[in-house]
Amino acid sequence: MAQDVPLLAGPQEVRSREQRPARTGRTVGRRLRWSWLGLLPFFAYTALFFLLPTGVVLWTAVRAGNSFTGANLAATVHGAYLTGLEHSVEVSLIDAVIAAVLGLLLAQAVLTSRHGFVHRLVASASAVLANFGGLPLAFLFVAAIGNAGVLTRALSSHLGIDLSGSFDLYSVGGVELVYLYFLVPLMVLVITPALEGLRPQWQEAALNLGATRGQYWRMVATPVLLPNVLGATALLFCSSFSAYATAQALTNGTLSLTSLQIGNALSGNVLTSSQNVAAALALDMIILVVPLTVLYLAMQRRTSRWLAQ
Amino acid sequence: MTAVVGDTALSSPPLPERTVPRGQRRRLRVGRGVVLILAVLYFFGPLAAAFWFSIDEGNGLTWHAYTNFAQAPGFGSAASLSLELAALTVVLSLLLMVPTLLLVHLRFPRVRTAVELLSLLPLVVPPIVLVVGVSTVIGWGNAGSSGSFRSQLFNQLLNSSPPPILPLEYVILVLPFVFRSLDAGLRTSNTATLVEAARNLGASWPTTVWRVVLPTLRTSLLNGSFLAFALVLGEFTMARLLQYQPFAVWLLQFGNTDGQLSVALSLLSLLLTWALLLVMTAIAGRGPRKAVV
Numbered sequence: 224m225a226q227d228v229p230l231l232a233g234p235q236e237v238r239s240r241e242q243r244p245a246r247t248g249r250t251v252g253r254r255l256r257w258s259w260l261g262l263l264p265f266f267a268y269t270a271l272f273f274l275l276p277t278g279v280v281l282w283t284a285v286r287a288g289n290s291f292t293g294a295n296l297a298a299t300v301h302g303a304y305l306t307g308l309e310h311s312v313e314v315s316l317i318d319a320v321i322a323a324v325l326g327l328l329l330a331q332a333v334l335t336s337r338h339g340f341v342h343r344l345v346a347s348a349s350a351v352l353a354n355f356g357g358l359p360l361a362f363l364f365v366a367a368i369g370n371a372g373v374l375t376r377a378l379s380s381h382l383g384i385d386l387s388g389s390f391d392l393y394s395v396g397g398v399e400l401v402y403l404y405f406l407v408p409l410m411v412l413v414i415t416p417a418l419e420g421l422r423p424q425w426q427e428a429a430l431n432l433g434a435t436r437g438q439y440w441r442m443v444a445t446p447v448l449l450p451n452v453l454g455a456t457a458l459l460f461c462s463s464f465s466a467y468a469t470a471q472a473l474t475n476g477t478l479s480l481t482s483l484q485i486g487n488a489l490s491g492n493v494l495t496s497s498q499n500v501a502a503a504l505a506l507d508m509i510i511l512v513v514p515l516t517v518l519y520l521a522m523q524r525r526t527s528r529w530l531a532q
Numbered sequence: 533m534t535a536v537v538g539d540t541a542l543s544s545p546p547l548p549e550r551t552v553p554r555g556q557r558r559r560l561r562v563g564r565g566v567v568l569i570l571a572v573l574y575f576f577g578p579l580a581a582a583f584w585f586s587i588d589e590g591n592g593l594t595w596h597a598y599t600n601f602a603q604a605p606g607f608g609s610a611a612s613l614s615l616e617l618a619a620l621t622v623v624l625s626l627l628l629m630v631p632t633l634l635l636v637h638l639r640f641p642r643v644r645t646a647v648e649l650l651s652l653l654p655l656v657v658p659p660i661v662l663v664v665g666v667s668t669v670i671g672w673g674n675a676g677s678s679g680s681f682r683s684q685l686f687n688q689l690l691n692s693s694p695p696p697i698l699p700l701e702y703v704i705l706v707l708p709f710v711f712r713s714l715d716a717g718l719r720t721s722n723t724a725t726l727v728e729a730a731r732n733l734g735a736s737w738p739t740t741v742w743r744v745v746l747p748t749l750r751t752s753l754l755n756g757s758f759l760a761f762a763l764v765l766g767e768f769t770m771a772r773l774l775q776y777q778p779f780a781v782w783l784l785q786f787g788n789t790d791g792q793l794s795v796a797l798s799l800l801s802l803l804l805t806w807a808l809l810l811v812m813t814a815i816a817g818r819g820p821r822k823a824v825v
Binding site: 520 | 564575660664759
């Protein structure tokens with residue numbers, strides 16, 4: 224773009240500026256030539272602190288000593304690491320589907336309620352739980368239904384029900400339950416804009432033409448929302464798959480989940496190959512998570528364009 | 533955990549009443565009420581149980597967790613480290629992103645896609661993956677002979693107080709949020725026209741930025757800073773795996789010593805974040821609506 228001419232200037236203004244040589248000629252040329260340097264810090268920064276470490280992960284994952292190898296990756300799909308991957312996929316899949324359904328219901332209930340304060344309350348509580356939950360959530364659940372939790376003790380002393388016999392908070396099932404506590408709010412946050420995009424007029428039109436509400440939801444709303452719901456579910460899957468803090472705090476890293484295994488390989492026993500294993504596990508995670516997140520981001524762009532109309 | 537903050541959820545007005553027959557409307561309202569009540573139980577049940585846990589002493593109540601947490605061993609240094617890291621991250625990310633996005637919006641609109649892509653990428657690569665790369669690079673840096681420039685540089689990066697490596701990487705983690713709020717602010721506030729007007733009236737660039745651009749972007753700046761600040765205060769993954777001990781890491785370790793105190797602090801940190809967010813929404817609500825992320 225011919226710059227120093229302001230962005231919004233029409234052709235006429237450009238011409239009128241050209242009639243003032245004192246201002247245009249040299250100054251503009253110099254400005255244009257040097258101002259791109261202002262973009263350098265950003266690109267240098269992201270290259271150094273983001274692209275380099277990410278590239279290093281890919282590189283380390285396929286190296287052993289001084290040669291290339293597929294052994295690291297092969298090791299991550301056998302034995303304990305395979306179990307970890309299976310558990311992680313299971314937890315993420317189940318939680319993503321449950322959270323998507325519950326989050327959708329909650330978001331719709333909040334949107335159609337007429338109380339502004341309900342909106343703000345749920346929206347802000349969702350933002351806090353979905354983004355800043357992590358570690359505190361683990362403590363909340365330990366306090367509520369852990370071995371010495373409030374609910375566990377109340378149930379056993381008043382009703383004689385032994386919660387720890389039928390349910391273990393420190394197992395895969397427990398992690399699934401706790402993850403729901405930040406995944407449902409996350410669903411509320413990401414699906415609300417799409418629900419807002421459903422124009423009331425569409426429903427009115429459908430009802431006026433004789434459709435039932437069921438037909439409206441089945442034949443109008445669902446096709447419109449489906450891509451967004453799928454994109455959001457993909458995001459929930461990724462969020463659950465890559466979560467680390469909550470599970471680490473709950474189980475002290477003993478549960479076999481991929482994210483915990485990466486952490487253990489990094490911090491634990493200083494085998495020379497552990498860095499390569501961590502990188503290979505991380506690469507597994509990238510392979511699973513990146514396409515799904517990209518799907519979500521694409522769907523989100525679609526929604527924001529559509530809402531802007 | 534991939535972090536996302538809703539766009540319109542914070543600011544949108546309720547939808548207009550839909551035309552639905554009366555009987556159906558009542559059924560809908562009941563259904564909605566049930567969902568909302570269940571949601572309240574679900575959100576606040578564990579919070580209430582945790583609160584009870586933190587004050588229950590078996591045969592009485594105790595408030596020691598809420599009165600004594602400041603004296604807990606290690607709390608002071610962990611909390612101040614977290615605050616320092618959060619402040620550094622906010623300052624650094626704004627210093628990096630404000631000039632970049634101004635340039636992009638005012639002069640290089642075609643670079644916007646590239647900047648957006650790079651800024652959103654940290655959402656795609658989870659922190660647990662990024663930290664593997666970072667620790668590998670640190671390993672390479674430490675491999676050099678001691679006294680060389682490289683090992684001195686890494687020593688500075690890792691062992692100063694606070695360790696610069698954490699805020700440097702945290703800037704990457706918060707990049708998507710800072711980008712989104714600043715970009716939304718710049719797009720909706722017509723900054724280009726305002727800058728043009730200021731320049732035509734003879735204002736210098738520094739004056740324009742200080743007295744026109746920054747005040748216009750106030751809401752976005754506040755928004756982005758808040759998100760960055762709160763995310764860093766709660767950050768656990770990277771700090772733990774690089775073996776530093778800010779608040780979240782300390783909290784987990786101390787949890788083994790005093791369960792009640794760590795539950796109380798977890799509750800306090802969640803409530804504090806929530807209160808800050810509500811205050812911020814209220815402030816933002818007074819400005820132009822669209823600038824809210």
